[in-house]
Amino acid sequence: MTAFTLELTPRFNETDALGHINNTVIPGWFEAGRTPVFEIFNPLLDLQRWNLIVAGYNIAFKAPTYYGSVVTITTEVARIGSASFDLRQRCWQQGKMTAQAVTTMVHYNYDAECSEPIPEPIKAALAAHMVTN
Amino acid sequence: MTAFTLELTPRFNETDALGHINNTVIPGWFEAGRTPVFEIFNPLLDLQRWNLIVAGYNIAFKAPTYYGSVVTITTEVARIGSASFDLRQRCWQQGKMTAQAVTTMVHYNYDAECSEPIPEPIKAALAAHMVTN
Amino acid sequence: MTAFTLELTPRFNETDALGHINNTVIPGWFEAGRTPVFEIFNPLLDLQRWNLIVAGYNIAFKAPTYYGSVVTITTEVARIGSASFDLRQRCWQQGKMTAQAVTTMVHYNYDAECSEPIPEPIKAALAAHMVTN
Amino acid sequence: MTAFTLELTPRFNETDALGHINNTVIPGWFEAGRTPVFEIFNPLLDLQRWNLIVAGYNIAFKAPTYYGSVVTITTEVARIGSASFDLRQRCWQQGKMTAQAVTTMVHYNYDAECSEPIPEPIKAALAAHMVTN
Numbered sequence: 179m180t181a182f183t184l185e186l187t188p189r190f191n192e193t194d195a196l197g198h199i200n201n202t203v204i205p206g207w208f209e210a211g212r213t214p215v216f217e218i219f220n221p222l223l224d225l226q227r228w229n230l231i232v233a234g235y236n237i238a239f240k241a242p243t244y245y246g247s248v249v250t251i252t253t254e255v256a257r258i259g260s261a262s263f264d265l266r267q268r269c270w271q272q273g274k275m276t277a278q279a280v281t282t283m284v285h286y287n288y289d290a291e292c293s294e295p296i297p298e299p300i301k302a303a304l305a306a307h308m309v310t311n
Numbered sequence: 312m313t314a315f316t317l318e319l320t321p322r323f324n325e326t327d328a329l330g331h332i333n334n335t336v337i338p339g340w341f342e343a344g345r346t347p348v349f350e351i352f353n354p355l356l357d358l359q360r361w362n363l364i365v366a367g368y369n370i371a372f373k374a375p376t377y378y379g380s381v382v383t384i385t386t387e388v389a390r391i392g393s394a395s396f397d398l399r400q401r402c403w404q405q406g407k408m409t410a411q412a413v414t415t416m417v418h419y420n421y422d423a424e425c426s427e428p429i430p431e432p433i434k435a436a437l438a439a440h441m442v443t444n
Numbered sequence: 445m446t447a448f449t450l451e452l453t454p455r456f457n458e459t460d461a462l463g464h465i466n467n468t469v470i471p472g473w474f475e476a477g478r479t480p481v482f483e484i485f486n487p488l489l490d491l492q493r494w495n496l497i498v499a500g501y502n503i504a505f506k507a508p509t510y511y512g513s514v515v516t517i518t519t520e521v522a523r524i525g526s527a528s529f530d531l532r533q534r535c536w537q538q539g540k541m542t543a544q545a546v547t548t549m550v551h552y553n554y555d556a557e558c559s560e561p562i563p564e565p566i567k568a569a570l571a572a573h574m575v576t577n
Numbered sequence: 578m579t580a581f582t583l584e585l586t587p588r589f590n591e592t593d594a595l596g597h598i599n600n601t602v603i604p605g606w607f608e609a610g611r612t613p614v615f616e617i618f619n620p621l622l623d624l625q626r627w628n629l630i631v632a633g634y635n636i637a638f639k640a641p642t643y644y645g646s647v648v649t650i651t652t653e654v655a656r657i658g659s660a661s662f663d664l665r666q667r668c669w670q671q672g673k674m675t676a677q678a679v680t681t682m683v684h685y686n687y688d689a690e691c692s693e694p695i696p697e698p699i700k701a702a703l704a705a706h707m708v709t710n
Contacts, residue, residue, distance in 0.1 A: 232372055234369070237367050335590045343453070343456070378491060468604040500637035
């Protein structure tokens with residue numbers, strides 16, 4: 179299993195009036211699940227040297243996510259391009275996948291406001307977490 | 312112009328350490344922009360009779376969205392199926408599109424936990440807001 | 445009426461499983477209501493020149509705040525000290541006060557990491573919004 | 578040490594443009610820290626039988642809370658009344674207290690919309706987590 183995993187406890191203020199976790203909360207969980215990927219690009223998570231930007235994500239909700247039961251976020255690399263890459267992230271609760279997203283991230287220079295090639299060592303580090311199933 | 316529009320003032324707590332609106336905030340703005348669509352299905356927004364569920368969304372970030380300047384969310388109907396439909400939503404700031412999403416909504420019976428055909432009068436009401444460009 | 449006022453439409457993702465607006469949302473609304481106060485200290489809301497910090501707040505919930513009905517946030521100045529001041533903020537829905545907070549703000553130099561005296565012209569601008577009832 | 582403790586990893590979307598965790602985020606963390614208290618009143622965290630309401634909280638920010646370093650939330654009981662009780666909660670990061678809140682909770686019957694006496698066994702369970710310092 180090469181996926182990064184993050185365990186989260188859903189918070190009461192993440193529920194909505196339908197009694198489930200609101201759909202707009204899950205992108206935040208997936209962002210939290212990307213922390214080890216951020217660390218590949220920025221080992222100290224230095225906010226002054228941030229070098230990733232989100233180009234977009236495609237998220238599908240498969241089942242409700244509930245309050246009162248732990249959630250596991252899995253994060254795998256689905257594609258490695260020259261300056262961008264895709265992550266496949268899944269949200270699991272009690273053995274069931276409740277949401278899945280593919281997120282496109284870009285290696286980005288915030289000062290120059292442009293994308294930059296992903297260095298080879300970083301590509302190799304990402305490749306160790308490539309989707310296997 | 313058949314699009315629904317919503318004006319929002321970005322909130323300070325919606326920024327992140329990069330100094331822009333965080334990407335995870337925009338799905339919440341798009342949810343807010345869907346209110347007139349919720350009202351087509353549920354005119355009094357009665358939480359006890361909620362009948363829509365989000366199947367997923369595909370969101371692309373085109374440019375940073377900033378604090379300190381009003382945002383307009385436009386919402387149009389992109390597809391009307393038998394039990395589901397797609398909305399195209401865009402976030403605009405100072406004349407520039409900063410994000411776009413296509414969201415798939417399902418007409419849903421929360422008691423029976425299943426989708427239901429969209430009644431014809433509702434289809435007609437949605438059709439009045441069909442994407443034109 | 446010298447209070448600053450802000451109209452807000454509660455968002456679906458601000459509800460919680462009890463069917464009301466979650467208590468943790470209201471501090472964010474009050475922060476939004478402070479925007480005209482931020483502008484007194486920082487007319488262009490320039491994030492690079494931010495000069496206020498929140499020392500704390502005392503918030504009381506008087507009644508549930510509901511989805512589906514507009515909210516008005518009122519903001520008044522309750523105290524002006526040498527480097528800090530207090531704001532009294534209230535959340536109103538359908539004529540009823542649902543929450544009230546007193547927030548202490550400090551005029552703050554983020555570079556020097558210390559408080560600074562509030563200039564007299566700013567004190568005068570604040571004084572025009574002093575609590576009257 | 579009788580305090581309940583919760584470890585949290587600050588999320589990127591909880592930062593704001595000042596580069597710290599936004600002040601409006603901390604009440605949500607404190608709510609998360611109250612989960613073991615919720616379980617004393619409602620062991621299965623059954624949302625249909627929720628029996629607590631927040632009357633208010635008084636929160637003080639002592640120091641910035643940063644992204645990139647784990648946070649510990651401690652929760653202790655500061656007062657036990659007939660139908661209400663106070664919790665003292667603190668947020669710690671790298672050995673430093675960054676925020677403290679006292680929150681008043683009421684044992685509440687949502688159907689009858691009124692407070693109810695706290696049963697003696699629950700008072701005893703709360704008393705085991707009384708503030709000691």
